[in-house]
Amino acid sequence: MGRPPSAGAPAFRFLPSEVAEMEARLLQLNNGIPTRAVLQTLADKFSASPERAGKVAIQPKQVWNWFQNRRYSHRAKTPRAASSPPAKMTPSGADHHQHAANASAFRAAQLSSVAAAHHGSSSTGKNPVESVSVEFEAKSARDGAWYDVAAFLSHRLFESGDPEVRVRFSGFGAEEDEWINVRKCVRQRSLPCEATECVAVLPGDLILCFQEGKDQALYYDAHVLDAQRRRHDVRGCRCRFLVRYDHDSSEEIVPLRKVCRRPETDYRLQILHAARAAATNADVHTPPKEVKVELASTDKSPAEQKPHKQHKMMDVNTDEVTMVSTLEQDETPGKTVAPVPSATAETRNSSSDTVMKGAEASSVVEDDDEVQAVDKMKEG
DNA sequence: AAGAAGCAGCTACGGTCGCT
Protein backbone atom coordinates (compact mmCIF):
# COMPACT_ATOMS: atom_id res chain seq x y z
CA MET A 1 0.00 0.00 0.00
CA GLY A 2 1.20 3.43 -0.73
CA ARG A 3 1.31 6.61 1.16
CA PRO A 4 -2.12 7.92 2.23
CA PRO A 5 -3.24 10.94 0.27
CA SER A 6 -2.03 14.13 1.74
CA ALA A 7 -4.85 16.27 3.00
CA GLY A 8 -4.23 19.39 1.00
CA ALA A 9 -0.61 19.74 2.08
CA PRO A 10 1.97 19.78 -0.69
CA ALA A 11 3.87 16.53 -1.14
CA PHE A 12 6.89 16.22 1.02
CA ARG A 13 10.20 16.57 -0.73
CA PHE A 14 13.69 16.64 0.59
CA LEU A 15 15.60 19.74 -0.35
CA PRO A 16 18.59 19.42 -2.67
CA SER A 17 20.93 20.32 0.15
CA GLU A 18 19.39 17.62 2.30
CA VAL A 19 19.61 15.11 -0.50
CA ALA A 20 23.22 16.05 -1.02
CA GLU A 21 24.00 15.47 2.61
CA MET A 22 22.21 12.15 2.66
CA GLU A 23 23.95 11.15 -0.54
CA ALA A 24 27.23 11.90 1.13
CA ARG A 25 26.23 9.77 4.07
CA LEU A 26 25.15 6.99 1.81
CA LEU A 27 28.48 7.06 0.10
CA GLN A 28 30.28 7.26 3.39
CA LEU A 29 28.42 4.23 4.64
CA ASN A 30 29.01 2.36 1.41
CA ASN A 31 25.36 2.28 0.51
CA GLY A 32 24.41 1.35 4.03
CA ILE A 33 21.71 2.70 6.30
CA PRO A 34 22.91 4.95 9.12
CA THR A 35 22.20 4.10 12.69
CA ARG A 36 19.04 5.31 14.32
CA ALA A 37 20.98 7.96 16.15
CA VAL A 38 22.35 9.29 12.91
CA LEU A 39 18.90 9.25 11.34
CA GLN A 40 17.59 11.21 14.28
CA THR A 41 20.46 13.65 14.03
CA LEU A 42 19.86 14.20 10.35
CA ALA A 43 16.13 14.66 10.88
CA ASP A 44 16.76 17.17 13.63
CA LYS A 45 19.35 18.98 11.60
CA PHE A 46 17.10 19.23 8.55
CA SER A 47 14.16 20.33 10.65
CA ALA A 48 16.23 23.04 12.25
CA SER A 49 17.58 24.42 9.02
CA PRO A 50 16.43 27.88 7.87
CA GLU A 51 14.88 26.41 4.72
CA ARG A 52 12.60 24.33 6.89
CA ALA A 53 11.60 27.16 9.15
CA GLY A 54 7.85 27.14 9.73
CA LYS A 55 7.41 23.78 8.08
CA VAL A 56 6.61 20.43 9.60
CA ALA A 57 9.58 18.77 11.24
CA ILE A 58 11.20 15.92 9.40
CA GLN A 59 10.81 12.54 11.05
CA PRO A 60 13.68 10.06 11.31
CA LYS A 61 11.40 7.62 9.57
CA GLN A 62 11.35 9.86 6.52
CA VAL A 63 15.10 9.99 6.47
CA TRP A 64 15.20 6.26 6.88
CA ASN A 65 12.76 5.86 4.00
CA TRP A 66 14.92 8.01 1.82
CA PHE A 67 17.98 5.86 2.53
CA GLN A 68 16.01 2.71 1.86
CA ASN A 69 14.69 4.00 -1.42
CA ARG A 70 17.92 5.48 -2.57
CA ARG A 71 19.80 2.33 -1.77
CA TYR A 72 17.25 0.28 -3.60
CA SER A 73 17.38 2.54 -6.63
CA HIS A 74 21.17 2.42 -6.61
CA ARG A 75 21.06 -1.34 -6.70
CA ALA A 76 18.38 -1.37 -9.33
CA LYS A 77 20.50 0.86 -11.53
CA THR A 78 23.64 -1.21 -11.11
CA PRO A 79 23.07 -4.65 -12.62
CA ARG A 80 24.22 -7.46 -10.39
CA ALA A 81 27.96 -7.01 -10.46
CA ALA A 82 28.33 -9.93 -8.13
CA SER A 83 27.58 -12.36 -10.91
CA SER A 84 30.31 -10.91 -13.08
CA PRO A 85 33.60 -11.32 -11.24
CA PRO A 86 35.72 -9.50 -13.81
CA ALA A 87 33.77 -6.34 -13.15
CA LYS A 88 35.99 -3.49 -12.17
CA MET A 89 35.92 -2.46 -8.60
CA THR A 90 37.46 0.48 -6.97
CA PRO A 91 37.81 1.44 -3.36
CA SER A 92 35.60 4.38 -4.10
CA GLY A 93 32.30 4.94 -5.78
CA ALA A 94 29.56 2.58 -6.76
CA ASP A 95 31.62 -0.56 -6.72
CA HIS A 96 32.62 0.07 -3.20
CA HIS A 97 30.66 -2.78 -1.79
CA GLN A 98 32.28 -5.23 -4.13
CA HIS A 99 35.66 -4.20 -2.93
CA ALA A 100 34.49 -4.48 0.61
CA ALA A 101 32.89 -7.81 0.03
CA ASN A 102 36.15 -9.16 -1.26
CA ALA A 103 38.06 -7.77 1.64
CA SER A 104 35.56 -9.07 4.12
CA ALA A 105 35.46 -12.44 2.48
CA PHE A 106 39.20 -12.55 2.61
CA ARG A 107 39.20 -11.63 6.26
CA ALA A 108 36.37 -13.98 7.02
CA ALA A 109 38.29 -16.77 5.41
CA GLN A 110 41.22 -15.92 7.58
CA LEU A 111 39.01 -15.76 10.60
CA SER A 112 37.75 -19.22 9.90
CA SER A 113 41.26 -20.49 9.62
CA VAL A 114 42.60 -18.68 12.62
CA ALA A 115 43.41 -21.84 14.46
CA ALA A 116 45.06 -23.51 11.53
CA ALA A 117 46.78 -20.70 9.77
CA HIS A 118 50.20 -22.23 9.85
CA HIS A 119 50.14 -23.59 6.37
CA GLY A 120 53.70 -22.50 5.95
CA SER A 121 53.28 -21.00 2.53
CA SER A 122 55.04 -17.90 3.64
CA SER A 123 57.98 -19.73 5.06
CA THR A 124 59.21 -20.86 1.68
CA GLY A 125 60.93 -17.57 1.24
CA LYS A 126 60.26 -17.82 -2.43
CA ASN A 127 58.71 -14.43 -2.66
CA PRO A 128 59.37 -12.10 0.20
CA VAL A 129 56.82 -9.68 -1.11
CA GLU A 130 54.04 -12.24 -1.06
CA SER A 131 55.11 -13.53 2.27
CA VAL A 132 53.69 -10.46 3.92
CA SER A 133 50.27 -11.07 2.44
CA VAL A 134 48.48 -11.60 5.73
CA GLU A 135 50.58 -9.45 7.95
CA PHE A 136 49.86 -5.88 7.06
CA GLU A 137 46.95 -3.71 6.35
CA ALA A 138 46.88 -0.39 4.60
CA LYS A 139 44.50 2.50 4.70
CA SER A 140 43.14 3.39 1.31
CA ALA A 141 43.26 7.09 0.59
CA ARG A 142 40.14 6.68 -1.53
CA ASP A 143 37.77 5.72 1.21
CA GLY A 144 39.73 5.80 4.43
CA ALA A 145 39.09 2.13 5.05
CA TRP A 146 41.69 -0.46 5.88
CA TYR A 147 42.43 -3.33 3.53
CA ASP A 148 44.67 -6.30 3.82
CA VAL A 149 47.90 -5.95 1.94
CA ALA A 150 48.63 -8.57 -0.66
CA ALA A 151 51.99 -7.16 -1.63
CA PHE A 152 54.28 -4.20 -1.36
CA LEU A 153 55.32 -3.50 -4.90
CA SER A 154 57.83 -0.72 -4.50
CA HIS A 155 58.70 2.17 -2.30
CA ARG A 156 59.79 5.75 -2.58
CA LEU A 157 60.46 8.77 -0.44
CA PHE A 158 57.79 11.43 -0.62
CA GLU A 159 58.59 15.15 -0.69
CA SER A 160 57.80 15.46 2.99
CA GLY A 161 60.43 12.86 3.71
CA ASP A 162 57.84 10.24 4.57
CA PRO A 163 58.39 6.86 2.97
CA GLU A 164 55.64 5.60 0.73
CA VAL A 165 54.95 2.14 -0.58
CA ARG A 166 52.94 1.02 -3.53
CA VAL A 167 50.43 -1.44 -2.24
CA ARG A 168 48.52 -4.21 -3.89
CA PHE A 169 45.37 -4.91 -1.91
CA SER A 170 44.31 -8.44 -1.23
CA GLY A 171 41.71 -9.54 -3.72
CA PHE A 172 42.32 -6.65 -6.08
CA GLY A 173 44.22 -6.04 -9.21
CA ALA A 174 46.87 -3.61 -10.32
CA GLU A 175 44.27 -0.99 -11.18
CA GLU A 176 43.57 -0.60 -7.47
CA ASP A 177 47.18 -0.20 -6.41
CA GLU A 178 47.88 2.85 -4.30
CA TRP A 179 50.84 4.80 -3.07
CA ILE A 180 50.46 4.85 0.68
CA ASN A 181 52.23 6.72 3.41
CA VAL A 182 54.02 4.07 5.41
CA ARG A 183 54.11 5.90 8.67
CA LYS A 184 50.47 6.85 8.80
CA CYS A 185 48.60 4.35 6.71
CA VAL A 186 50.39 1.04 6.91
CA ARG A 187 50.47 -1.09 9.99
CA GLN A 188 50.55 -4.59 11.25
CA ARG A 189 47.38 -6.37 10.39
CA SER A 190 44.53 -6.30 12.88
CA LEU A 191 43.40 -9.66 14.11
CA PRO A 192 39.93 -11.14 13.93
CA CYS A 193 38.83 -12.12 17.39
CA GLU A 194 38.03 -15.63 18.38
CA ALA A 195 35.22 -16.11 20.84
CA THR A 196 37.64 -16.55 23.70
CA GLU A 197 39.45 -13.35 22.86
CA CYS A 198 36.63 -10.99 23.70
CA VAL A 199 38.25 -10.43 27.07
CA ALA A 200 41.09 -8.67 25.31
CA VAL A 201 38.78 -6.01 23.95
CA LEU A 202 38.40 -3.28 26.49
CA PRO A 203 36.77 0.14 26.54
CA GLY A 204 39.13 2.72 25.14
CA ASP A 205 40.78 0.31 22.75
CA LEU A 206 41.51 1.17 19.18
CA ILE A 207 40.02 -1.57 17.04
CA LEU A 208 39.34 -2.24 13.41
CA CYS A 209 35.62 -2.54 13.08
CA PHE A 210 33.50 -3.94 10.31
CA GLN A 211 31.02 -1.24 9.41
CA GLU A 212 28.46 -2.76 7.17
CA GLY A 213 25.28 -2.38 5.31
CA LYS A 214 23.80 -5.62 4.15
CA ASP A 215 26.05 -6.64 1.33
CA GLN A 216 28.69 -4.00 1.59
CA ALA A 217 30.98 -3.11 4.37
CA LEU A 218 34.41 -1.81 5.13
CA TYR A 219 36.86 -2.00 7.94
CA TYR A 220 37.37 1.30 9.71
CA ASP A 221 39.22 2.41 12.76
CA ALA A 222 37.01 2.69 15.79
CA HIS A 223 37.30 3.02 19.51
CA VAL A 224 35.54 0.86 22.02
CA LEU A 225 33.35 2.98 24.24
CA ASP A 226 31.88 0.21 26.28
CA ALA A 227 31.91 -3.55 26.51
CA GLN A 228 28.82 -5.40 27.50
CA ARG A 229 29.90 -8.81 28.71
CA ARG A 230 27.52 -11.65 28.19
CA ARG A 231 27.62 -15.29 28.97
CA HIS A 232 29.08 -17.37 26.19
CA ASP A 233 27.13 -20.28 24.88
CA VAL A 234 27.22 -22.74 22.01
CA ARG A 235 27.09 -19.85 19.57
CA GLY A 236 30.27 -18.50 21.00
CA CYS A 237 30.84 -15.00 22.29
CA ARG A 238 27.68 -13.03 22.79
CA CYS A 239 29.32 -9.95 24.20
CA ARG A 240 28.46 -6.61 22.67
CA PHE A 241 30.73 -3.66 22.14
CA LEU A 242 29.70 -0.07 21.82
CA VAL A 243 32.11 1.47 19.35
CA ARG A 244 32.60 4.86 17.79
CA TYR A 245 33.99 4.97 14.29
CA ASP A 246 36.81 7.43 13.92
CA HIS A 247 35.99 8.47 10.37
CA ASP A 248 32.38 9.54 10.89
CA SER A 249 32.00 9.52 14.67
CA SER A 250 28.98 7.26 14.34
CA GLU A 251 28.37 4.85 17.14
CA GLU A 252 27.22 1.29 16.89
CA ILE A 253 26.82 -1.74 19.07
CA VAL A 254 28.62 -4.61 17.42
CA PRO A 255 29.22 -8.26 18.17
CA LEU A 256 32.72 -9.61 18.54
CA ARG A 257 32.78 -11.01 15.05
CA LYS A 258 32.90 -7.49 13.65
CA VAL A 259 35.83 -6.56 15.78
CA CYS A 260 39.45 -6.95 14.86
CA ARG A 261 41.75 -6.17 17.70
CA ARG A 262 45.11 -4.57 17.31
CA PRO A 263 48.13 -6.86 17.70
CA GLU A 264 49.32 -4.62 20.51
CA THR A 265 46.71 -6.21 22.73
CA ASP A 266 48.24 -9.64 22.39
CA TYR A 267 49.92 -9.30 25.72
CA ARG A 268 46.54 -9.43 27.39
CA LEU A 269 45.81 -12.80 25.91
CA GLN A 270 49.16 -14.02 27.03
CA ILE A 271 48.38 -12.91 30.53
CA LEU A 272 45.09 -14.71 30.18
CA HIS A 273 46.75 -17.88 28.96
CA ALA A 274 49.33 -17.67 31.69
CA ALA A 275 46.61 -17.31 34.26
CA ARG A 276 44.76 -20.27 32.82
CA ALA A 277 47.89 -22.35 32.80
CA ALA A 278 48.55 -21.42 36.39
CA ALA A 279 45.04 -22.37 37.29
CA THR A 280 45.40 -25.70 35.51
CA ASN A 281 48.69 -26.42 37.24
CA ALA A 282 47.08 -25.74 40.54
CA ASP A 283 44.51 -28.37 39.59
CA VAL A 284 41.80 -25.88 40.18
CA HIS A 285 39.20 -25.34 37.54
CA THR A 286 39.12 -21.63 37.08
CA PRO A 287 36.04 -20.36 35.37
CA PRO A 288 36.86 -18.09 32.45
CA LYS A 289 34.99 -15.35 34.19
CA GLU A 290 37.49 -15.18 36.98
CA VAL A 291 40.41 -15.26 34.65
CA LYS A 292 38.77 -12.48 32.77
CA VAL A 293 38.58 -10.39 35.87
CA GLU A 294 42.19 -11.02 36.59
CA LEU A 295 43.17 -9.97 33.12
CA ALA A 296 41.25 -6.77 33.36
CA SER A 297 42.61 -5.95 36.73
CA THR A 298 46.19 -6.38 35.60
CA ASP A 299 45.76 -3.17 33.73
CA LYS A 300 45.31 -1.42 37.01
CA SER A 301 47.52 -0.87 39.92
CA PRO A 302 48.50 -3.84 42.08
CA ALA A 303 46.43 -2.47 44.88
CA GLU A 304 43.40 -2.86 42.67
CA GLN A 305 44.26 -6.33 41.49
CA LYS A 306 41.73 -8.09 43.57
CA PRO A 307 38.96 -10.17 42.17
CA HIS A 308 36.00 -8.22 40.93
CA LYS A 309 32.60 -9.40 40.07
CA GLN A 310 31.99 -9.76 36.39
CA HIS A 311 29.99 -6.60 35.99
CA LYS A 312 32.99 -4.70 37.21
CA MET A 313 34.49 -5.31 33.81
CA MET A 314 32.39 -2.46 32.59
CA ASP A 315 33.84 -0.18 35.19
CA VAL A 316 37.47 -0.89 34.60
CA ASN A 317 39.38 2.24 33.88
CA THR A 318 41.15 1.42 30.69
CA ASP A 319 42.97 4.66 30.20
CA GLU A 320 46.21 2.94 30.86
CA VAL A 321 45.34 0.18 28.51
CA THR A 322 44.59 2.64 25.80
CA MET A 323 47.81 4.41 26.39
CA VAL A 324 49.73 1.23 26.07
CA SER A 325 48.04 0.35 22.84
CA THR A 326 48.33 3.70 21.19
CA LEU A 327 51.75 4.29 22.55
CA GLU A 328 53.06 1.14 21.06
CA GLN A 329 51.42 1.91 17.81
CA ASP A 330 52.14 5.58 17.46
CA GLU A 331 55.49 5.94 19.00
CA THR A 332 57.20 3.11 17.29
CA PRO A 333 57.30 4.20 13.69
CA GLY A 334 59.84 1.54 12.98
CA LYS A 335 57.08 -0.98 13.20
CA THR A 336 54.98 0.69 10.65
CA VAL A 337 57.90 0.97 8.31
CA ALA A 338 58.05 -2.75 8.49
CA PRO A 339 56.46 -3.33 5.08
CA VAL A 340 59.87 -2.98 3.56
CA PRO A 341 60.69 -6.66 3.40
CA SER A 342 63.98 -6.34 5.18
CA ALA A 343 62.25 -4.73 8.09
CA THR A 344 59.67 -7.42 8.68
CA ALA A 345 61.95 -9.42 10.91
CA GLU A 346 62.09 -6.50 13.25
CA THR A 347 58.39 -6.21 13.42
CA ARG A 348 56.90 -7.36 16.62
CA ASN A 349 54.68 -10.15 15.50
CA SER A 350 52.90 -11.52 18.46
CA SER A 351 49.80 -12.90 16.87
CA SER A 352 51.22 -16.35 16.87
CA ASP A 353 47.98 -18.00 15.89
CA THR A 354 47.19 -16.05 12.82
CA VAL A 355 50.34 -14.54 11.47
CA MET A 356 53.62 -16.30 11.42
CA LYS A 357 56.57 -15.92 9.20
CA GLY A 358 58.47 -18.72 10.76
CA ALA A 359 58.55 -20.74 13.91
CA GLU A 360 61.79 -19.24 15.12
CA ALA A 361 60.75 -15.70 14.58
CA SER A 362 57.44 -16.16 16.29
CA SER A 363 58.87 -17.94 19.26
CA VAL A 364 61.33 -15.19 19.80
CA VAL A 365 58.59 -12.68 19.48
CA GLU A 366 56.36 -14.53 21.87
CA ASP A 367 59.09 -14.62 24.44
CA ASP A 368 59.61 -10.97 23.94
CA ASP A 369 55.95 -10.32 24.43
CA GLU A 370 55.80 -12.36 27.53
CA VAL A 371 58.64 -10.37 28.97
CA GLN A 372 56.83 -7.22 28.04
CA ALA A 373 53.64 -8.49 29.55
CA VAL A 374 55.38 -9.45 32.73
CA ASP A 375 57.12 -6.12 32.78
CA LYS A 376 53.86 -4.36 32.35
CA MET A 377 52.30 -6.41 35.08
CA LYS A 378 55.22 -5.58 37.30
CA GLU A 379 55.01 -1.94 36.44
CA GLY A 380 51.28 -2.03 37.01
C1' DA B 1 9.16 9.07 -14.55
C1' DA B 2 10.71 10.21 -10.09
C1' DG B 3 10.23 10.21 -5.37
C1' DA B 4 7.96 9.12 -0.83
C1' DA B 5 5.89 5.73 1.84
C1' DG B 6 3.87 1.15 3.04
C1' DC B 7 3.85 -3.86 3.23
C1' DA B 8 5.00 -8.91 3.64
C1' DG B 9 8.43 -12.11 4.30
C1' DC B 10 12.66 -13.21 6.13
C1' DT B 11 16.61 -13.24 9.30
C1' DA B 12 19.40 -12.17 13.23
C1' DC B 13 19.42 -11.21 17.77
C1' DG B 14 18.12 -11.09 22.68
C1' DG B 15 15.80 -12.95 26.48
C1' DT B 16 13.81 -16.66 28.97
C1' DC B 17 12.83 -21.21 30.37
C1' DG B 18 13.66 -26.01 31.22
C1' DC B 19 16.70 -29.87 31.27
C1' DT B 20 21.09 -32.04 32.52
Place this chain on the structure above:
DNA sequence: AGCGACCGTAGCTGCTTCTT
Protein backbone atom coordinates in the same frame (compact mmCIF):
# COMPACT_ATOMS: atom_id res chain seq x y z
C1' DA C 1 26.82 -23.51 34.86
C1' DG C 2 26.15 -25.09 30.31
C1' DC C 3 23.24 -26.04 26.70
C1' DG C 4 19.25 -26.24 23.64
C1' DA C 5 14.68 -24.79 22.37
C1' DC C 6 11.43 -21.38 21.93
C1' DC C 7 9.46 -16.86 21.27
C1' DG C 8 9.26 -11.87 20.60
C1' DT C 9 11.32 -7.98 18.46
C1' DA C 10 13.95 -5.19 15.36
C1' DG C 11 15.87 -4.55 11.11
C1' DC C 12 16.46 -5.60 6.25
C1' DT C 13 14.95 -6.82 1.53
C1' DG C 14 12.36 -6.42 -2.39
C1' DC C 15 9.13 -4.92 -3.91
C1' DT C 16 4.28 -2.22 -4.67
C1' DT C 17 1.39 1.75 -4.34
C1' DC C 18 0.46 6.43 -4.49
C1' DT C 19 1.36 11.36 -5.52
C1' DT C 20 3.34 14.94 -8.13
